[in-house]
Amino acid sequence: xxxxxxxxxRIVVGxxxxxxxxxxxxxxxxxxxxxxxxxxxxxxxxxxxxDYPQVEVRCGELDVDFLCRADELYVSPGLxxxxxxxxxxxxxxxxxxxxxxxxxxxxxAPIVAISGSNAKSTVTTLxxxxxxxxxxxxxxxxxxxxPALDLLGDDVELYVLELxxxxxxxxxxxxxxxATVLNVSEDHMDRYSGLPAYHLAKHRIFRGARQVVVxxxxxxxxxxxxxxxxxxxxxxxxxxxxxxxxxxxxxEKYLAFEFRNLMPVRELKIRGAHNxxxxxxxxxxxxxxxxxxxxxxxxxxxxAGLAHRCQWVRELNGVNYYDDSKATNVGAALAAIEGxxxxxxxxxxxxxxxxxxxADFSALRAPVGEHCRAVVLLGRDAELLAEALGDSVPLVRVxxxxxxxxxxxxxxxxxDAVLLSxxxxxxxxxxxxxxxxxLFAQAAGELA
Numbered sequence: 177x178x179x180x181x182x183x184x185x186r187i188v189v190g191x192x193x194x195x196x197x198x199x200x201x202x203x204x205x206x207x208x209x210x211x212x213x214x215x216x217x218x219x220x221x222x223x224x225x226x227d228y229p230q231v232e233v234r235c236g237e238l239d240v241d242f243l244c245r246a247d248e249l250y251v252s253p254g255l256x257x258x259x260x261x262x263x264x265x266x267x268x269x270x271x272x273x274x275x276x277x278x279x280x281x282x283x284x285a286p287i288v289a290i291s292g293s294n295a296k297s298t299v300t301t302l303x304x305x306x307x308x309x310x311x312x313x314x315x316x317x318x319x320x321x322x323p324a325l326d327l328l329g330d331d332v333e334l335y336v337l338e339l340x341x342x343x344x345x346x347x348x349x350x351x352x353x354x355a356t357v358l359n360v361s362e363d364h365m366d367r368y369s370g371l372p373a374y375h376l377a378k379h380r381i382f383r384g385a386r387q388v389v390v391x392x393x394x395x396x397x398x399x400x401x402x403x404x405x406x407x408x409x410x411x412x413x414x415x416x417x418x419x420x421x422x423x424x425x426x427x428e429k430y431l432a433f434e435f436r437n438l439m440p441v442r443e444l445k446i447r448g449a450h451n452x453x454x455x456x457x458x459x460x461x462x463x464x465x466x467x468x469x470x471x472x473x474x475x476x477x478x479x480a481g482l483a484h485r486c487q488w489v490r491e492l493n494g495v496n497y498y499d500d501s502k503a504t505n506v507g508a509a510l511a512a513i514e515g516x517x518x519x520x521x522x523x524x525x526x527x528x529x530x531x532x533x534x535a536d537f538s539a540l541r542a543p544v545g546e547h548c549r550a551v552v553l554l555g556r557d558a559e560l561l562a563e564a565l566g567d568s569v570p571l572v573r574v575x576x577x578x579x580x581x582x583x584x585x586x587x588x589x590x591x592d593a594v595l596l597s598x599x600x601x602x603x604x605x606x607x608x609x610x611x612x613x614x615l616f617a618q619a620a621g622e623l624a
Contacts, residue, residue: 190252
């Protein structure tokens with residue numbers, strides 16, 4: 177493909193999973209484009225050269241003059257918009273966009289859009305399963321699984337998208353049928369100037385939304401009100417009008433809508449108060465797009481949870497082991513500590529640490545003091561965690577995950593749970609959070 181400046185020339189910046197979905201989308205529609213990546217050998221380079229040998233690709237430092245030959249840049253979520261070359265191109269009139277914006281322009285079916293610091297993968301998967309159980313032709317993806325552009329199809333009746341703050345930064349108008357920010361807590365503070373900037377990025381999900389779902393126990397999840405826009409809420413307290421929550425009757429807790437009990441909490445396979453909240457959020461989103469309660473409740477009864485998200489691994493000597501390796505930030509770890517801690521007879525032995533991404537760990541101190549017997553620390557920011565936790569609970573430092581599991585097993589008593597919920601990214605010691613979770617499960621499985 178020759179590089180000629182036209183009114184309709186695009187450049188895909190970033191050749192990872194979403195970048196490759198952009199390449200397929202543009203090529204299939206005959207739109208002229210080129211590709212750039214800051215890395216010398218990006219993940220999908222071999223695939224691009226094999227399948228689209230005519231497409232020009234430039235690897236290494238971004239060339240501003242090259243970028244300015246396009247009228248629109250589709251920027252990978254992994255590349256900060258503050259990157260100087262992108263800012264210079266924008267200053268010269270080039271539009272910065274992304275795959276989700278392009279998806280929104282082309283989607284013909286309603287969109288359920290889900291963001292939040294934590295639990296978005298669980299809720300996205302649940303809503304997808306609820307829609308399938310209701311007989312809908314549903315396509316699920318975005319930040320989770322299949323890239324959004326690869327989901328587009330004429331036969332799709334409903335899209336369910338998990339969206340990260342990075343994806344939303346380049347999304348001007350999503351126009352979702354229903355949108356939610358499940359919760360907001362500090363994350364990616366190595367990319368944002370502070371919590372307000374991160375919060376603003378998340379709230380771009382509400383642009384053009386016809387309905388919203390709000391966590392009534394998290395003020396940061398609530399968008400500015402729009403006249404006439406239906407608002408549904410969820411929370412772990414008693415629900416009222418247009419609300420999902422928990423009701424108690426004869427000593428039994430129920431998931432409930434308004435003044436109606438839907439199902440006993442004990443019928444959920446997923447454990448902990450945070451997963452009750454996830455179930456309620458999914459019900460609210462499904463109800464907003466007209467899914468019948470019967471199908472939604474059937475899905476909730478069979479849903480066993482996602483890998484590495486407070487996933488039960490094994491039981492040994494009266495101690496249960498849970499892999500919550502996906503808890504790569506403080507808010508996610510808090511949800512697991514408080515949710516699981518309140519749901520077991522004994523105490524937690526927490527395994528935490530890794531790359532803290534510049535986060536403030538101080539919010540962990542009180543819940544750890546309340547719910548944990550001990551904390552086993554490892555990884556790059558173990559000492560920062562130790563400083564934040566202080567003397568709230570005994571702290572043990574180890575070098576490897578295998579040592580952490582062994583130590584946790586020695587500290588735990590019957591009725592306790594060993595919880596890997598690191599509050600940190602994994603990249604200082606592991607390939608990704610999945611590898612960290614697998615190695616935790618393996619080490620727990622090998623305990624005698």
